[in-house]
Amino acid sequence: MPIPMELRRIIISELDDHQIVVLKETDGERNFPIVIGIFEATSIDRRVKGMPSPRPLTHDLIISVVEQLGGEIQDILISDLQDHTYYAKLRIRHDGELIEVDCRPSDAIAIAVASRVPIYVNEEVLGEALEDNE
């Protein structure tokens, strides 16, 4: 059963190659960090702060492509955790079908923030994430 999550924090360190986003349960306090790249972290950070961008960025382009092909982004799902690596899916409604496109959590979260769709994580992934970060 997927759990609704929200973005709690973005930790950006220019001195480090690895940035961190923290996802927190919408209806609770369980939370876990995901390590992402500087490009995605900056992209997410700009959105959250409502900073305008003079030109559509790469994640906006994904949203445009989906819309112009007649799809609608329904939500994103952090679907799996293997060897400390998270996997995600972009879930798109198209012609009455639900299409799941594999992607990195960083892209998924950037798209969710940009297109204001919900973020979910599979219950078992949340459990494993909490163990991983104990």
Added chain:
Amino acid sequence: MPIPMELRRIIISELDDHQIVVLKETDGERNFPIVIGIFEATSIDRRVKGMPSPRPLTHDLIISVVEQLGGEIQDILISDLQDHTYYAKLRIRHDGELIEVDCRPSDAIAIAVASRVPIYVNEEVLGEALEDNE
């Protein structure tokens, strides 16, 4: 009339925020530079060098989304030049129609290189680009 172009050079300087790709006419010697960001430059450079990526990157995600929504990327077009800024279109075949999605040239070129589709530039843009860089 769009002119077929190819990627001639990628100039990456870690000390600079602005990287450069040079597009050259496929059937001639006319060429011009486009300034792009480090993320897109690195993404293009990795493809050209055939460096494997452990996980699908953001431009791969765009290609997956197009394919899974039943589209096919036909080519990319550098369509316009205004105030020294280039504009591009991702041209997608979908249900027998040609759909043009506005994007930055850097994303367009990264997608063209990743999905091995042709790069075009409008004749008048090429003319203006050459004047701009005289």
